[in-house]
Amino acid sequence: MQETAKLIVDGRTFELPIVRGTEGEKALDISRLRNETGLISLDPGYANTGSCESSITFMDGEKGILRYRGIPVEQLAERSSFVEAAYLLINGELPTRQELNRFSVMLNDHSLVHEDMRAFFENFPRRAHPMGILSSMVNALRAFYPELPERGEEEEINITFTRLLSKVRTMAAASYKISRGHRVVYPRHDLSYCANFLNMMFDSPVKPYVIDDDIVQALNVFWILHADHEQNCSTAAVRLVGSARVNLYAAISAGICALWGPLHGGANQAVIEMLNRIYTEGGDPGPFILRAKDRKDPFRLMGFGHRVYKTYDPRAKIMKAMCDRILEKLNLDDPLLDIAKTLEEVALNDPYFIDHNLYPNVDFYSGIVLRALGIPLNMFTVMFAIGRLPGWISQWKESVDDPKWKLHRPRQIYVGPRERDYAPIGERK
Numbered sequence: 001m002q003e004t005a006k007l008i009v010d011g012r013t014f015e016l017p018i019v020r021g022t023e024g025e026k027a028l029d030i031s032r033l034r035n036e037t038g039l040i041s042l043d044p045g046y047a048n049t050g051s052c053e054s055s056i057t058f059m060d061g062e063k064g065i066l067r068y069r070g071i072p073v074e075q076l077a078e079r080s081s082f083v084e085a086a087y088l089l090i091n092g093e094l095p096t097r098q099e100l101n102r103f104s105v106m107l108n109d110h111s112l113v114h115e116d117m118r119a120f121f122e123n124f125p126r127r128a129h130p131m132g133i134l135s136s137m138v139n140a141l142r143a144f145y146p147e148l149p150e151r152g153e154e155e156e157i158n159i160t161f162t163r164l165l166s167k168v169r170t171m172a173a174a175s176y177k178i179s180r181g182h183r184v185v186y187p188r189h190d191l192s193y194c195a196n197f198l199n200m201m202f203d204s205p206v207k208p209y210v211i212d213d214d215i216v217q218a219l220n221v222f223w224i225l226h227a228d229h230e231q232n233c234s235t236a237a238v239r240l241v242g243s244a245r246v247n248l249y250a251a252i253s254a255g256i257c258a259l260w261g262p263l264h265g266g267a268n269q270a271v272i273e274m275l276n277r278i279y280t281e282g283g284d285p286g287p288f289i290l291r292a293k294d295r296k297d298p299f300r301l302m303g304f305g306h307r308v309y310k311t312y313d314p315r316a317k318i319m320k321a322m323c324d325r326i327l328e329k330l331n332l333d334d335p336l337l338d339i340a341k342t343l344e345e346v347a348l349n350d351p352y353f354i355d356h357n358l359y360p361n362v363d364f365y366s367g368i369v370l371r372a373l374g375i376p377l378n379m380f381t382v383m384f385a386i387g388r389l390p391g392w393i394s395q396w397k398e399s400v401d402d403p404k405w406k407l408h409r410p411r412q413i414y415v416g417p418r419e420r421d422y423a424p425i426g427e428r429k
């Protein structure tokens with residue numbers, strides 16, 4: 001028996017089906033609302049709107065749960081690798097040993113970037129933000145890697161996924177090297193995905209990079225924690241742009257642009273900038289907390305709050321523990337970590353933050369981890385983008401495979417001027 005909700009409009013009753021997810025979440029199916037009632041729903045920011053049914057990622061913001069294809073992110077962070085988590089997200093199941101080997105070989109085979117693309121990198125102004133460069137370069141990939149009609153649709157899609165996962169990592173490291181005026185380091189076939197990235201970032205002709213398993217593991221965890229987060233702003237952008245049936249490179253490029261914003265992925269850079277300011281102004285977070293609570297002040301505590309989590313972000317817990325581990329391992333003493341911990345403690349005991357359910361999110365401690373790995377501040381959001389690629393790809397794939405697929409085209413309530421006549425220029429006031 002179909003569960004329904006009743007809606008009464010102008011004395012007429014309409015029945016709206018209720019849809020249930022596998023974890024018991026409920027939604028009102030309003031897909032026939034306008035046809036039947038003439039009404040649309042209005043939900044600025046889409047906080048109450050489900051844009052799709054998805055079987056990729058489950059999160060419960062009240063309980064602080066995050067699972068990829070049913071598997072808790074805590075288990076993946078402890079036992080898996082980024083490449084394996086990417087396979088899981090994209091294909092729905094953990095790979096067998098053979099599948100994982102094949103996937104790793106494919107990632108290696110597609111790791112080089114067309115040499116002609118170097119000219120682009122070299123001609124961006126030196127101060128260009130790496131996220132702007134990355135989104136342009138990902139879009140440009142389509143020109144260098146056009147469709148492969150002879151391969152068949154499924155094989156072409158798999159090659160495109162692999163290219164993206166592998167080349168974006170190479171391009172990110174190359175843009176860093178070029179921005180410093182250093183020689184680009186090529187990917188190596190004998191290194192794992194994460195070790196390869198670190199080597200491309202930090203190896204130099206005068207000081208060979210020494211691969212450290214703990215650092216490689218920290219990067220694996222960092223990227224696993226960022227791999228997907230259901231219908232967040234950048235993923236929604238990928239689905240929306242992809243819904244016009246544009247090529248995957250263009251859809252991912254749109255996701256990168258969305259992620260760049262300081263309210264989304266750009267928050268990891270903004271957190272460090274905020275902690276640096278607190279540090280240079282004497283180390284007392286008090287005035288910053290006061291500003292964050294002042295409604296007249298646009299300042300927000302970066303790395304705090306989340307649209308869905310109304311409790312501690314489960315990723316932030318893992319990131320905080322990793323932060324302690326990696327600083328200890330590297331014997332580093334980062335004053336920003338002490339400030340972050342004091343700030344967190346003060347905020348978590350402050351009625352404003354308690355009443356508003358504001359807890360640290362994934363970005364609060366991730367910047368300190370990235371600093372410890374030697375990643376420069378302006379590359380932080382690029383690191384997030386590399387991690388989020390499997391999520392964007394799997395969400396795009398799910399949306400194009402969906403038999404209920406539709407061009408995304410929201411409506412609006414128009415509140416502008418009513419019809420009026422065009423005034424010739426001489427008669428305008």
Ligand code: ACO
Nearest residue numbers: 262263264265267292300301302303304305306307356361
């Ligand atoms: N500091 C101070 N106050 C905050 C903060 C914050 N970080 N976040 C939310 N609030 C307050 C708002 O001022 C508002 O208060 P009011 O109701 O008294 O006016 C209330 O909490 C609700 O805020 P909204 O902006 O409506 O909440 P929303 O769910 O849209 O915001 C967001 C989520 C954008 C993440 C917000 O918490 C924020 O700006 N945080 C800082 C930026 C950040 O860390 N972003 C990363 C998010 S995680 C990610 O994208 C990977």
